[in-house]
Amino acid sequence: MQKEIFIPDSGNLLPYGGEVRLYPAFYAKEQADRIFEDLRGGLAWRQEPIWMFGKQVMQPRLTALYGNPNQPYSYSGISMDALPWTSVLDEIKKNIEKFTGCQFTHVLCNFYRDGNDSMGWHRDNEAVLGRNPTIASLTFGVTRVFQLRDYPSKKNKVEVPLSHGSLLIMAGESQHLWEHQLPKTKKVNGPRINLTFRKLLM
């Protein structure tokens, strides 16, 4: 769908140690609106517990995992079984595979109901993703600020507004040297859906 048109990108947003690129208009508004509605109503959203500092707490967002069968995905102390691809998720996967030249096996879907929902500082560095994973992150709904910072020093914060229809690619060494989060905010009140496409090694 996208392949014949040139999609401008931000250039590398990281000053060193990996690559993060933003394609603000990967999907045009009408298409992004349609995808948002389909994902909101069509995915099996659940609030899941995770382990944090030795105790179980509910995640401050809803999640769903889709992907190739027989390959469960473990992160933050929970193991999730992937549901089979829906037609919209499969359509998006094909688009970004064509665009990036990478293959993806799973998509972790996050639903941030409002500005109180969030995701804390982390790296997507599970061994099953391999050493330098390419992660494709798509946003639908309200714009939220995504933050990265140098992992060892907790300095050099980079802020990236992720808007409706945008694609963010994290690649190279970005999951070693940088961590990222989606902080809470009082500035927005609407819902946001984020999809992170990943390739799990068998």
Ligand SMILES: O=C(O)CCC(=O)C(=O)O
């Ligand atoms: O919602 C976002 O933009 C970030 C999601 C994320 O970091 C993740 O799913 O690992």
Ligand SMILES: [Fe+2]
């Ligand atoms: Fe992440």
